[in-house]
Amino acid sequence: MPATPARSMIMANASTNHARSPFMWRDPVWTAIAACFLLLALFDSDQLIPTLRFSTGALLGTAPFILFAITAVGVLKASGAETLIAKAFVGSELQMIVFAALLGGLSPFCSCEVIPFIAALLVLGIPLSAVMAFWLASPLMDPAMFLITSGTLGWDFAIAKAMAAIGIGTFGGLTTMAFSGSLLLQNPLREAPTKSGCCGGQTPFQGQPLWSFWRVAERRDTFIDTVTSNGVFLFKWLSLAYVLEALMLHYIPASWIAGALGGNGLGTIALAALVGVPAYLNGYAAVPLVDAMLTQGMSPGAAMSFIIAGGVTCIPAAVAVWALVKPKIFIAYLVYAAIGAVCAGVSWQAMSLWLA
Numbered sequence: 001m002p003a004t005p006a007r008s009m010i011m012a013n014a015s016t017n018h019a020r021s022p023f024m025w026r027d028p029v030w031t032a033i034a035a036c037f038l039l040l041a042l043f044d045s046d047q048l049i050p051t052l053r054f055s056t057g058a059l060l061g062t063a064p065f066i067l068f069a070i071t072a073v074g075v076l077k078a079s080g081a082e083t084l085i086a087k088a089f090v091g092s093e094l095q096m097i098v099f100a101a102l103l104g105g106l107s108p109f110c111s112c113e114v115i116p117f118i119a120a121l122l123v124l125g126i127p128l129s130a131v132m133a134f135w136l137a138s139p140l141m142d143p144a145m146f147l148i149t150s151g152t153l154g155w156d157f158a159i160a161k162a163m164a165a166i167g168i169g170t171f172g173g174l175t176t177m178a179f180s181g182s183l184l185l186q187n188p189l190r191e192a193p194t195k196s197g198c199c200g201g202q203t204p205f206q207g208q209p210l211w212s213f214w215r216v217a218e219r220r221d222t223f224i225d226t227v228t229s230n231g232v233f234l235f236k237w238l239s240l241a242y243v244l245e246a247l248m249l250h251y252i253p254a255s256w257i258a259g260a261l262g263g264n265g266l267g268t269i270a271l272a273a274l275v276g277v278p279a280y281l282n283g284y285a286a287v288p289l290v291d292a293m294l295t296q297g298m299s300p301g302a303a304m305s306f307i308i309a310g311g312v313t314c315i316p317a318a319v320a321v322w323a324l325v326k327p328k329i330f331i332a333y334l335v336y337a338a339i340g341a342v343c344a345g346v347s348w349q350a351m352s353l354w355l356a
Contacts, residue, residue, distance in 0.1 A: 133173030276309030301349025
């Protein structure tokens with residue numbers, strides 16, 4: 001299918017690298033971490049060292065998972081294994097939806113790296129339903145997130161979240177296919193998409209994967225850049241998350257969490273989803289915070305609902321959708337996230353009660 005001017009503009013804007021400030025203090029995440037410790041030093045200095053000790057210990061405990069994850073993602077990107085994902089988008093629309101959801105939940109793409117990939121799919125005329133399936137599943141799970149989730153919340157929670165990611169992607173894709181003829185989902189693309197992104201990222205290699213990537217200088221550079229950028233990304237977000245976890249455990253009474261999100265009913269799970277959707281919480285940062293809330297009495301179903309809703313609507317994922325499609329599609333994306341989060345929460349709550 002020939003590319004229209006609007007779609008060509010999408011690809012040009014989507015693949016643009018965005019310069020990032022070299023100064024740490026201009027990064028809002030590092031600023032937030034510094035602000036937490038500054039406030040502690042000013043108003044509760046006795047808690048300064050315990051918070052630092054807790055967050056440092058938690059980071060060291062997660063370090064093996066982080067190192068393995070960023071290395072695995074570096075190998076996938078440097079070898080060009082990402083190109084295998086494109087093979088999912090063939091065949092019938094239903095087949096594309098299922099495979100898109102599966103690969104979205106397993107691929108190493110970060111939320112903003114999917115922008116040029118998704119833009120290319122839209123240019124090629126891939127149905128919006130398959131794109132939506134990939135979009136919904138992608139921010140919820142990737143190799144790094146699976147390892148970090150399993151290391152903090154357990155293998156059973158990580159596997160359940162991965163299954164939820166695939167299920168939500170499939171649900172969103174099938175729903176989009178069912179309403180593809182309606183006015184709501186017609187003409188989904190923006191004429192002039194917003195330039196946004198959380199990372200520059202290299203353009204994926206084309207052709208067949210080259211597993212012995214270290215023999216090619218460009219691919220070695222890609223491996224080093226990917227490991228470095230992902231390592232810094234995970235380190236800063238998890239640092240903030242563990243600091244917030246320490247503060248939450250110390251300052252927020254467990255009775256508050258247990259009272260608001262400790263029940264086993266549908267209302268508690270729905271409330272967690274409603275809180276999670278507007279939270280726009282980074283998926284990696286959510287893991288330690290959910291761990292803290294579980295310790296304070298949050299129900300398993302509410303925890304799953306919250307982490308799913310916040311993951312689909314985290315800032316990078318939301319920006320990726322907003323950059324390419326019109327507001328009506330963005331609203332549909334949020335609705336899919338909320339419904340999927342509640343269903344995942346209910347399912348995990350039932351499974352947890354059965355396992356208990």
